[in-house]
Amino acid sequence: MINLAWGGLTNGAIPTSRLVDVSGREDYLEPTAAAQWLWMRTDLHAATGVWINPAPGSSCNRSRATQDAFYASYRSYLAGGPYAPVAAVPGTSNHGWARAIDITGYEGNDTWTSPRTGRTYRVNLRVWNWLLAHAHEYGFDWATGDSSGEAWHWESLTPPGTTVAGDITGTVKPKGTKFMKHYPNTDWLAAKKEGRPIAPGTRLRLLKSNTNKAQNLIGNPGPYSIAPHVAGKGFAAGDSIQLTLKFADAKGKESTHYPVIGVADAQGNIAISPSFLRETVSGNSVYCDVEANKANKKTGTITLFACDAYLFN
Numbered sequence: 001m002i003n004l005a006w007g008g009l010t011n012g013a014i015p016t017s018r019l020v021d022v023s024g025r026e027d028y029l030e031p032t033a034a035a036q037w038l039w040m041r042t043d044l045h046a047a048t049g050v051w052i053n054p055a056p057g058s059s060c061n062r063s064r065a066t067q068d069a070f071y072a073s074y075r076s077y078l079a080g081g082p083y084a085p086v087a088a089v090p091g092t093s094n095h096g097w098a099r100a101i102d103i104t105g106y107e108g109n110d111t112w113t114s115p116r117t118g119r120t121y122r123v124n125l126r127v128w129n130w131l132l133a134h135a136h137e138y139g140f141d142w143a144t145g146d147s148s149g150e151a152w153h154w155e156s157l158t159p160p161g162t163t164v165a166g167d168i169t170g171t172v173k174p175k176g177t178k179f180m181k182h183y184p185n186t187d188w189l190a191a192k193k194e195g196r197p198i199a200p201g202t203r204l205r206l207l208k209s210n211t212n213k214a215q216n217l218i219g220n221p222g223p224y225s226i227a228p229h230v231a232g233k234g235f236a237a238g239d240s241i242q243l244t245l246k247f248a249d250a251k252g253k254e255s256t257h258y259p260v261i262g263v264a265d266a267q268g269n270i271a272i273s274p275s276f277l278r279e280t281v282s283g284n285s286v287y288c289d290v291e292a293n294k295a296n297k298k299t300g301t302i303t304l305f306a307c308d309a310y311l312f313n
């Protein structure tokens with residue numbers, strides 16, 4: 001059994017200020033695991049056309065109280081009650097360390113037998129074979145899932161705090177420096193020049209740039225969701241940063257700003273994972289800035305993770 005404890009925290013009691021919401025629906029993971037998960041699902045989608053997601057209901061970080069309830073159900077099943085999946089002894093689940101994720105999207109009508117345990121699973125082999133071949137490149141491992149017969153249970157083995165390729169980490173000066181914008185994940189050089197439609201399911205990537213002509217052109221008007229993920233550390237308790245989602249017209253004129261403030265906890269950590277649900281018009285660009293509060297007492301470091309964006313039409 002691999003010990004996934006981190007940060008001197010208590011299993012099942014990790015404050016969400018230390019975590020990243022990877023779905024906009026309160027599915028929290030440790031920040032490095034979150035970044036790797038977001039890249040893994042994007043790359044899997046590019047290879048297979050399938051999106052994997054956190055399964056509904058406490059599939060990522062899990063509180064001690066929820067684990068207690070899951071374990072009670074499992075014990076009841078063992079005693080002859082209604083079916084309940086295997087649940088770890090409270091205080092030992094890797095969900096309590098925010099480094100395990102139960103996924104959905106791998107399911108299918110193919111059968112696959114594990115050479116390690118001899119267990120047979122019902123899967124979509126195209127997705128499943130991609131996961132078996134590539135998940136380790138993103139730090140995800142399935143050994144614990146296999147040992148308990150759970151195809152859905154995956155764990156991040158990457159040490160927390162590791163900077164992941166595709167992330168941008170930078171120092172936010174306590175003077176309100178703007179320093180990041182979003183560009184599309186692919187062909188960003190072309191995107192900078194002429195813009196690029198953002199199709200449903202498109203991921204945005206964060207790039208450091210001096211230009212203020214971010215032209216992430218949205219191809220279609222309509223309802224739109226964008227979920228940037230930001231984590232900060234090294235701040236003083238009560239310091240704050242502001243994440244602002246901005247829209248601009250085709251000439252680069254900024255029209256609408258949506259600010260969200262994140263405040264540092266007692267340990268100086270900040271996490272912001274808002275989901276912006278907005279209506280867009282054709283030709284608008286979208287990007288984000290992060291600024292530190294001029295009144296901050298300390299200069300912290302922030303990581304902006306890749307950003308999920310969806311058009312609903």
Ligand SMILES: [Zn+2]
Nearest residue numbers: 100101102153
């Ligand atoms: Zn699990």
